[in-house]
Amino acid sequence: MNWTDIDKQHIWHPYSSMNSEVPVFAVDSAEGVMIKLADGRELVDGMSSWWCAIHGYNHPVLNQAIKKQLQSMSHIMFGGLTHEPANQLARKLVELTPDGLETVFFTDSGSVSVEVAMKMALQYWISKDDKSRTQFMTIRSGYHGDTFAAMSVCDPDTGMHSIFGNNVLMKQVFVDAPESAYGQPCSNQELQKLETAFEQHADSSAAFILEPVVQGAGGMRFYSPGYLLKVRQLCDQYGLLLIADEIATGFGRSGKLFACEHAGISPDIMCVGKALTGGYMTLAATLTTTVVSETISNGEPGVFMHGPTFMANPLACAVANASIDLLLSLDWQDKIMQIENWLRNGLAACQQLESVREVRVLGAIGVIELHEPVDMEQIQPAFVDAGVWIRPFGKLVYLMPPYIIDEVRLTTLTNAIFSVLDERRAA
Numbered sequence: 254m255n256w257t258d259i260d261k262q263h264i265w266h267p268y269s270s271m272n273s274e275v276p277v278f279a280v281d282s283a284e285g286v287m288i289k290l291a292d293g294r295e296l297v298d299g300m301s302s303w304w305c306a307i308h309g310y311n312h313p314v315l316n317q318a319i320k321k322q323l324q325s326m327s328h329i330m331f332g333g334l335t336h337e338p339a340n341q342l343a344r345k346l347v348e349l350t351p352d353g354l355e356t357v358f359f360t361d362s363g364s365v366s367v368e369v370a371m372k373m374a375l376q377y378w379i380s381k382d383d384k385s386r387t388q389f390m391t392i393r394s395g396y397h398g399d400t401f402a403a404m405s406v407c408d409p410d411t412g413m414h415s416i417f418g419n420n421v422l423m424k425q426v427f428v429d430a431p432e433s434a435y436g437q438p439c440s441n442q443e444l445q446k447l448e449t450a451f452e453q454h455a456d457s458s459a460a461f462i463l464e465p466v467v468q469g470a471g472g473m474r475f476y477s478p479g480y481l482l483k484v485r486q487l488c489d490q491y492g493l494l495l496i497a498d499e500i501a502t503g504f505g506r507s508g509k510l511f512a513c514e515h516a517g518i519s520p521d522i523m524c525v526g527k528a529l530t531g532g533y534m535t536l537a538a539t540l541t542t543t544v545v546s547e548t549i550s551n552g553e554p555g556v557f558m559h560g561p562t563f564m565a566n567p568l569a570c571a572v573a574n575a576s577i578d579l580l581l582s583l584d585w586q587d588k589i590m591q592i593e594n595w596l597r598n599g600l601a602a603c604q605q606l607e608s609v610r611e612v613r614v615l616g617a618i619g620v621i622e623l624h625e626p627v628d629m630e631q632i633q634p635a636f637v638d639a640g641v642w643i644r645p646f647g648k649l650v651y652l653m654p655p656y657i658i659d660e661v662r663l664t665t666l667t668n669a670i671f672s673v674l675d676e677r678r679a680a
């Protein structure tokens with residue numbers, strides 16, 4: 254049996270049906286910004302494997318970091334034991350993230366880091382003997398992961414609420430998504446909606462959770478940093494904790510090291526993941542302030558109630574350290590700005606296409622929003638035939654390439670989008 258036949262019969266892929274006719278492509282290897290398929294074709298990577306592989310694939314420095322760590326230990330339990338890779342990584346994260354985040358809790362995936370963030374906020378209020386603050390406030394069009402607490406704060410229409418519903422998921426408070434785009438001032442109307450929501454729901458809420466400035470899988474939207482600033486002010490005014498989910502935006506993607514910097518704010522709790530290891534291993538972290546960590550530690554029962562088996566895996570921490578050092582050793586801000594300009598120029602032509610509703614670019618993220626959802630059975634092979642790896646969802650065709658991409662390959666990506674969308678119109 255050919256191994257790709259096993260896939261068709263036995264393997265469930267992300268958000269997919271076992272009966273799907275949308276093909277999956279067998280990958281042989283990946284190097285730099287190129288993905289090599291088993292049939293020999295090579296594709297320019299436009300996805301960074303979902304925001305992760307910021308330095309590209311098979312990077313000698315990252316490979317070396319893993320090999321070196323492998324010589325001493327690949328894993329050791331974190332209960333009662335500690336190790337240098339985790340300590341070095343915690344120091345880097347505390348230094349690089351916004352002021353005030355001093356305590357690091359390592360987890361094994363983004364969704365779990367969101368679960369941990371939400372649990373921290375709940376346990377903070379339990380420790381203060383305030384039993385009324387049990388729900389979360391958030392904004393529509395958000396995405397925070399696929400586990401149950403994370404699902405409950407994903408967009409109630411595009412997320413999984415419509416299937417699992419309010420009797421299964423925790424009931425949360427949804428404020429309309431921010432309207433004003435990045436670069437515009439906030440409207441009085443959207444700020445008023447926020448204020449009203451705080452007036453009505455702050456007393457029963459533990460925290461406000463959102464993705465700062467860039468909403469990812471919930472709609473690929475870039476909103477005004479002024480809105481984030483307002484949320485911070487209202488959280489202070491009403492005593493709510495602010496949770497910033499930087500899992501997609503962290504490590505430079507939006508043009509700042511962390512998207513909170515666009516508004517100059519510090520959250521009380523912050524999640525990082527995805528690009529943390531440069532796309533090598535699964536690792537995430539939830540950071541918080543000493544106010545939160547001390548309150549939980551001084552409360553009843555005095556311990557934070559979480560501890561994953563693979564917490565702070567040494568291989569993952571070692572490659573995360575190498576990835577962060579590599580990022581900081583580059584002129585990453587100039588590089589992201591360059592990619593932003595290439596994306597703006599390269600995607601501008603798509604604006605004329607009838608199928609296109611809007612083109613938007615921020616940092617190393619380029620988004621084409623269509624009027625209608627794409628037909629994956631048709632569009633996915635068309636992109637592969639055009640020599641690119643681009644994975645649209647719903648009405649969104651988007652690019653977030655590795656930071657090491659050059660202009661020629663970026664142009665291959667943007668040209669492929671134009672020609673594939675143009676064909677669709679002709680068809």
Ligand SMILES: *Cc1c(COP(=O)(O)O)cnc(C)c1O
Pocket residue numbers: 362363364365367396397398399464469470498499500501526527
């Ligand atoms: C991807 C993502 C998550 C979930 O991370 P996983 O590692 O897939 O569990 C959470 N929040 C945001 C903003 C994300 O982009």
